[in-house]
Every structure is written in C-alpha cells, then in structure tokens.
Amino acid sequence: MAPFDRPRTGGSPAGIAAGDTWWYAAVAGEAAGSFSARIRIRMRRACLAAVLLLTVAYAGLVLTTTGRRWADAALAGRRADPAVARLLREHPTLQGLGTLSLLLAVLLLVAVGVLRKRYAHLGAALGTVAVALLAAELLQRYAPGPRYLDAAGVAVPGGFPSSPAVLAAGLALGLTLVVPHRLRAVAVGLGTLWAVALGAYSIASGRHRPGDVIAADLLVLAAFAALVALLARKGKVRPAPRRGLPPQRLLVTVPLVLLALGGLAAGAYLLGDCLPAATGPLPAELPRTAHRCGQALAAGTGAAVALVLLGLLRHVDLDPGTASYRITHPVDEDPFSEEPDHEIS
Secondary structure, X not given: OOHHHOEOOOOOEOOOXXXXXXXXXXXXXXXXXXXXXXHHHHHHHHHHHHHHHHHHHHHHHHHOHHHHHHHHHHHHHHHHOHHHHHHHHHOOOHHHHHHHHHHHHHHHXXXXXXXXXXXXXXXXXXXXXXXXXXHHHHHHHHOOOOOEEOOOOOEEOOOOXXXXXXXXXXXXXXXXXXXXXXXXXXXXXXXXXXXXXXXXXXXXXXXXXXXXXXXXXXXXXXXHHHHHHHHHHOOOOEEOOOOOOOHHHHHHHHHHHHHHHHHHHHHHHHHHHHOOOOOOOXXXXXXXXXXXXXXXXXHHHHHHHHHHHHHHOOOEEOOOOOOOOOOOOOXXXXXXXXXXXXXXX
C-alpha cells in the first residue's frame, strides 16, 4: 500500500508528511493503495510460481537419473550436430564476444539509469542481479546433485543454474526499472533476444546444459517479481496510461511470442522422442535430438519469462510520480489556515 494509507500499529492511518501531495492522499489514497495491493499480490504469486517451476526443473533434471542422462545426451549432441560443429569451428571468437557483450550490457544498464537519474531503481536492478547471482552460486555449490569432472579429471560443482545466463537475463529484465514505460517492451524484448542468443551459445559450446539455462531464467524471474512486489509494498508503483500497441513495440513482442510458443512447442514435441531410459546404451540419434530439444526449450523459456514479466507490468509504471501540488509547510501546521491578507473568492 502507499505510504500515506498504510495503517499504523495502533490502527490509525499515517499522517501526511511534508512533500506529500495532499489532494492525492485525501482523495485518491484508497484507490492508489488498492492498486499497490493488487500489484503486490500479483507479483508475489508470480515469484512463488517461478520458484515452484525452478524446483520442478531441479528435481526432474538434476535429481532423477533420466533427467541427468537427457542433459548428458544434449551436451553430447552438440558434437553430433554438423551445423553446431561448423559454427564453433568457423567462429572461435564467439566466446570472447559473449563476454564483451555482457560487460557492455552492464555499462548500458548503468548509463540508462544515470542519464535518467533513476539512481534508486538502478541500484535495485543491480542489487537484484547480484542476489540472483549469489543464489545461483549457492545452488551450484551446496544443492544436492551429481558432481562432474573437468578435463583434468577433477570434480567440479554442477552448473545448475548457469551464472552467465543469470547475468544476461538479469540485465535484460533489469531494463524494466530504468527505461520509460513506453519503451519498456522494446528495450526488454531486444535484451531478451540477446540473452537467449547467449544461452544458446553456452549450450552449443558445451559450457552448460539446457537445464542450467532454463533454471537461470526462472531464477531471474522470481528475483524481479519479488523486487516489484517489494516496490508495491512501499507504494512505489502507479497506474500507467493505457495506450495501444505502437508498431515498434510489435516488432519486438511478436518475435518474442513466436520464439516462446515455437520453442516450447518444439521442445515438448521432441522431448517425448528423446527421453532416454534410466539404464542401457543411448540410441545413435538420441544425442542430436536431445540437443535440439534442449536448445528449443531454453530459448522458449527465456522468451516466455520476459513476456510474463512484461505482461504483469503492462499497465504498471515504476517511475517515481511527480506531484503538481506539494506541501511545503511544516507537518504540524494546518495547510488550510486563513490569512488576513488572503481570501478565497
């Protein structure tokens, strides 16, 4: 709820502080509080749903033998796919370009927040990305699951969730806090397409399994849903004007919708044909099919996560509101005191 209509400990509403808009607090306070409450409940449910899906992905892909064999088959399938092998062979600098793009994305997010003077929102976005990265590192190190061997035969923690994918998705969704509402869909859509491309390359290069990228997207969605719920709890959200979809927004949202629907549908279709048995040798064609299935599911999940967040915040403005009339008198002074030289006619 908004700060001015949040009940005190004793039950009475909070008083108006200097700097508040008196007419908004007196006339529209209840409506604004109900809007904040609806957004808080909506984002809290989205956070819980993302955590539940992350738990299901962890249980299915990490704790079960069939899930681990599917992930290993998808990892081995990149060598059996000639298109992927040719891409990695002809473009060995893609890994360096991916790291450079992550650095540039951080600088872009900071630059937009500084130029628009949204320092608090910029700090919240960067802090949420840092919390998501910390949660990913803790899950990699301490969550129960198999340990893998590196090239030297040394056991290393698993990559569930993928830290680079968490960073990429977090930077893309972090734009929701620093860009204007009218440009939010375009900025987040372009950032999501870039993050999906980085996730696809990490799977194709063998650095991460498809489940690692899927879990990273769900973790970032849970983190930003929790952040918006916190902002709504503090009354930092307000209704946005309802406008039609401009053409530039459609140019980004339509590819995202197609990618989400096509990726999830193709992945679900291929998943039934590429789930290996818990024991026994893998069929010859299974690794290649599992790799394509994992790529489709990871891409579809990344696009779907962005669409879900944009849909939840479609009519929600996160920019701080500006007040036309502000209280400049001391808090204990009556704002309607009559003066002998001033009369309202």
